[in-house]
Amino acid sequence: MADKPIKSDxxxxxxxxxxxxxxxxxxxxxxxCTAVCPLSSGASSFPRKMITYTQxxxxxxxxxxxxxxxxxxxxxxxxxxxxxxxPAETMMALRRYAISQYAPPGFSSFSxxxxxxxxxxxxxxxxISLIPLVLMLGLHGPINSSSVLMFTFFPEHYIDYIGITLxxxxxxxxxxxxxxxxxxxxxxxxxxxxxxxxxxxxxWLQEFTxxxxxxxxxxxxxxxxxxxxxxxxxxxxxxxxxxxxxxWGFIGLLITTSLGFLIPSAISVPLTNGLYIPVTEPxxxxxTLSGLLLVYGATRAIINRVNKxxxxxxxxxxxxxxxxxxxxxxxxTGYSLEIAYYVNSPLLTYALLTVHLIVxxxxxxxxxxTKFAHALYRPLAIWVSRARQYIETT
Amino acid sequence: xxxxxxxxYDVLVIGGGIAGMExxxxxxxxxxxxxLVEKEPTIGxxxxxxxxxxxxxxxxxxxxxxxxxxxxxxPNIRLLTYSEVAGIERVDSxxxxxxTEKPRYVDASLCTSxxxxxxxxxxxxxxxxxxxxxxxxxxxxxxxxxxxxxxxxDLDNCIYCMQCERVCPADAINFLQVPKAHTLRVKxxxxxxxxxxxxxxKKKDYHYGEYPNVLxxxxxxxxxxxxxxxxxxxxxxxxxxxxxxxxxxxxxSRDRTVGNPRCSQVCCMYSMKQAQLIMGSLPTxxxxxxxxxxxxxxxxxxxxxxxxxxxxxxxxxGKVGKIEQKPDSNLTVYYEDTEGSGGMRxxxxxxxxxxxxxxxxxxxxxxxxxVKLDLDEIGWIRIMNETRSSVQTNIDGVFAAGCATGxxxxxxxxxxxxxxxxxxxxxxxxxxxxxxxxxxxxxI
Numbered sequence: 001m002a003d004k005p006i007k008s009d010x011x012x013x014x015x016x017x018x019x020x021x022x023x024x025x026x027x028x029x030x031x032x033c034t035a036v037c038p039l040s041s042g043a044s045s046f047p048r049k050m051i052t053y054t055q056x057x058x059x060x061x062x063x064x065x066x067x068x069x070x071x072x073x074x075x076x077x078x079x080x081x082x083x084x085x086x087p088a089e090t091m092m093a094l095r096r097y098a099i100s101q102y103a104p105p106g107f108s109s110f111s112x113x114x115x116x117x118x119x120x121x122x123x124x125x126x127x128i129s130l131i132p133l134v135l136m137l138g139l140h141g142p143i144n145s146s147s148v149l150m151f152t153f154f155p156e157h158y159i160d161y162i163g164i165t166l167x168x169x170x171x172x173x174x175x176x177x178x179x180x181x182x183x184x185x186x187x188x189x190x191x192x193x194x195x196x197x198x199x200x201x202x203x204w205l206q207e208f209t210x211x212x213x214x215x216x217x218x219x220x221x222x223x224x225x226x227x228x229x230x231x232x233x234x235x236x237x238x239x240x241x242x243x244x245x246x247x248w249g250f251i252g253l254l255i256t257t258s259l260g261f262l263i264p265s266a267i268s269v270p271l272t273n274g275l276y277i278p279v280t281e282p283x284x285x286x287x288t289l290s291g292l293l294l295v296y297g298a299t300r301a302i303i304n305r306v307n308k309x310x311x312x313x314x315x316x317x318x319x320x321x322x323x324x325x326x327x328x329x330x331x332x333t334g335y336s337l338e339i340a341y342y343v344n345s346p347l348l349t350y351a352l353l354t355v356h357l358i359v360x361x362x363x364x365x366x367x368x369x370t371k372f373a374h375a376l377y378r379p380l381a382i383w384v385s386r387a388r389q390y391i392e393t394t
Numbered sequence: 395x396x397x398x399x400x401x402x403y404d405v406l407v408i409g410g411g412i413a414g415m416e417x418x419x420x421x422x423x424x425x426x427x428x429x430l431v432e433k434e435p436t437i438g439x440x441x442x443x444x445x446x447x448x449x450x451x452x453x454x455x456x457x458x459x460x461x462x463x464x465x466x467x468x469p470n471i472r473l474l475t476y477s478e479v480a481g482i483e484r485v486d487s488x489x490x491x492x493x494t495e496k497p498r499y500v501d502a503s504l505c506t507s508x509x510x511x512x513x514x515x516x517x518x519x520x521x522x523x524x525x526x527x528x529x530x531x532x533x534x535x536x537x538x539x540x541x542x543x544x545x546x547x548d549l550d551n552c553i554y555c556m557q558c559e560r561v562c563p564a565d566a567i568n569f570l571q572v573p574k575a576h577t578l579r580v581k582x583x584x585x586x587x588x589x590x591x592x593x594x595x596k597k598k599d600y601h602y603g604e605y606p607n608v609l610x611x612x613x614x615x616x617x618x619x620x621x622x623x624x625x626x627x628x629x630x631x632x633x634x635x636x637x638x639x640x641x642x643x644x645x646x647s648r649d650r651t652v653g654n655p656r657c658s659q660v661c662c663m664y665s666m667k668q669a670q671l672i673m674g675s676l677p678t679x680x681x682x683x684x685x686x687x688x689x690x691x692x693x694x695x696x697x698x699x700x701x702x703x704x705x706x707x708x709x710x711x712g713k714v715g716k717i718e719q720k721p722d723s724n725l726t727v728y729y730e731d732t733e734g735s736g737g738m739r740x741x742x743x744x745x746x747x748x749x750x751x752x753x754x755x756x757x758x759x760x761x762x763x764x765v766k767l768d769l770d771e772i773g774w775i776r777i778m779n780e781t782r783s784s785v786q787t788n789i790d791g792v793f794a795a796g797c798a799t800g801x802x803x804x805x806x807x808x809x810x811x812x813x814x815x816x817x818x819x820x821x822x823x824x825x826x827x828x829x830x831x832x833x834x835x836x837x838i
Contacts, residue, residue: 028648028686028687029732030644030686030712030713030732031711031712031713031715031729031730031731031732031736032713032714032715032730033715033730034715034730034736034737034738035712035713035714035715035716035728035729035730035738036599036715036716036728037715037738040730040738041738042737042738042739043737045730045736045737045738048730048732048736049736052736079651080599080651080715081650081651082644082648082649082650082651082713083650083655084650084651
């Protein structure tokens with residue numbers, strides 16, 4: 001480490017500013033942000049360190065630090081910053097930077113452009129939406145206008161094929177990002193790469209399970225973020241609850257879709273030619289409930305951002321809007337589709353199906369390049385950070 | 395309200411702190427008639443409250459005490475205490491100021507400051523002199539070296555029991571006093587309105603006013619002064635001698651969240667001064683200064699800083715983020731040690747002192763009725779051209795000195811007061827006080 005010269009990029013500050021670190025140069029390194037942060041600790045201290053890296057142009061230091069993802073953006077630092085340098089925004093901007101940098105080479109500049117240019121983001125979204133639209137226009141079957149025959153209009157296995165193809169690509173991109181992040185954040189740490197790796201295997205697994213339960217399933221750190229919310233009433237109004245509803249809503253729908261594809265026999269009524277499946281059917285019930293959670297969470301998050309009620313909801317970039325609006329649209333079009341289907345309005349059903357599939361397609365395509373990517377990067381970072389603490393204390 | 399006949403003076407000095415007193419004495423010595431208006435019942439300002447002054451550790455009241463008595467006995471100075479300027483109007487020959495003198499309810503010409511009234515008064519309220527660390531009566535002599543040394547009755551806290559009136563041997567108590575309206579016609583004005591202290595309550599994370607062992611630096615200065623309350627250095631919650639004192643520098647300075655982005659210039663030095671004085675009183679106490687940058691810029695300041703380090707004062711670079719109280723009323727501070735590897739830290743102290751910053755007295759701009767006094771973006775009086783004159787405001791014939799124009803230390807305030815006095819004298823004598831380069835006659 002010591003024999004390697006430190007590389008500084010003078011343009012890094014401007015890059016971070018363009019990604020939303022609006023006032024990073026104002027910082028005079030007093031450390032108030034770190035001191036008031038409910039999540040910062042002795043071993044992993046932020047955000048001042050990250051801001052110093054930015055000011056010095058040490059972009060590798062930023063990408064090598066899992067601390068970036070330990071921040072849950074509560075905004076306490078921005079509230080108390082004596083320079084009004086908005087440290088929370090800088091942390092957010094650095095996460096955007098990291099998302100773009102962990103992505104595979106070609107996707108990396110695509111991701112960066114989405115963050116930096118609103119016009120580019122709009123055009124990309126429209127072009128991406130054209131893919132499923134063209135596929136549907138080209139591949140759809142006979143349009144029966146007398147009764148709803150959804151899967152005659154667009155056969156179910158087409159959806160499966162497109163979905164699987166897309167899923168494989170997205171998964172590949174995500175895995176590349178995770179791999180790169182793992183490599184960078186553990187580089188130079190003994191016990192992670194090379195010597196001593198296998199000896200700690202069981203411990204790693206334990207830490208991994210802990211991370212999964214505490215940070216993914218119940219998201220304890222996000223709950224800690226809002227120090228004032230102790231009672232359940234406050235919790236229900238907190239950022240944590242909003243996030244939990246979106247997360248579990250999304251997971252629920254993911255499970256519903258996968259189960260529907262993997263074990264069609266689990267659904268008691270055969271899924272052919274759009275026969276009506278009763279609402280009480282377990283998998284469908286899961287989908288309906290998850291959809292409700294998702295719509296509720298996304299709506300609340302959008303309202304927060306419109307009202308700018310908190311620091312974390314007062315600076316909204318295109319990708320934040322895109323993600324939330326796509327989530328909400330996915331939920332709303334899903335329910336509208338069901339209603340149209342139920343009232344037996346064939347043309348409306350076909351149109352809604354098209355829109356619904358486009359929205360879901362968009363949602364998955366942009367996932368690895370936008371804020372959505374934190375769903376995988378954050379748990380990995382927390383795990384690496386826990387493991388690092390374990391190494392340092394033993 | 396009693397209207398008094400108009401009086402004429404050469405100069406009106408507003409503010410009876412060290413700068414105002416110095417300017418008034420300088421002008422008085424030159425033969426000008428000066429009216430000095432002070433809103434408090436006594437003169438001396440903030441300097442008189444201090445224990446010692448940095449970096450020489452001279453006794454503050456020994457220096458300002460000579461000024462207060464000079465002012466009160468000077469044949470050319472008319473002193474109006476407990477008086478506030480209600481308005482100033484520009485007229486052809488100068489200015490007309492209306493000054494309201496508040497009633498003391500004590501006849502100053504009769505009062506001998508014997509203190510009998512104080513003893514008789516049953517009401518005790520927190521005093522101003524020690525910033526609430528000690529009590530005073532509703533009728534009180536503000537402090538031992540007060541000038542003028544007369545009792546003053548605080549009617550807001552008085553219960554009209556008339557005990558003071560009964561015991562006063564000089565029959566000086568007079569509940570029938572009403573405010574007096576003075577009209578002063580003057581040729582020039584010196585604004586020496588000083589500063590106000592940052593209200594530490596505004597930094598919510600430090601819990602000043604809520605945790606008993608969090609004090610402001612002005613309170614601490616009283617604690618380390620020879621005339622300290624209880625004659626001991628003790629902490630408020632339980633009277634324990636503090637053994638581990640922490641200082642939060644830049645409380646309310648260089649902080650945009652409270653609207654004061656500027657450095658207050660004196661906090662680093664007075665904090666080190668207090669640290670040295672605490673070490674004098676409590677030789678075994680640990681003292682930690684949490685600072686952002688140490689600004690020891692003046693003559694002898696850097697040496698004073700090094701001396702503090704050598705004496706064992708611990709300097710930690712990092713602004714305290716928050717203070718939490720523990721059940722034993724000790725305090726935990728959260729900060730980031732921004733030197734070295736950095737990182738979030740916690741430390742325990744049994745007394746925390748907030749080194750509060752200096753803020754402008756912006757009300758001064760409202761005194762001028764038919765002219766506008768320029769303030770800078772923070773609210774200090776704007777000096778038109780600092781390279782030409784450090785005391786000339788935007789109004790001809792109006793000068794400013796001391797902390798009225800920005801935070802500064804005592805020597806600089808005294809220096810400016812002298813400059814204001816001499817430029818004011820030149821202005822009155824008819825020479826233009828605003829000579830610009832092209833107006834300088836050829837041949838000079």
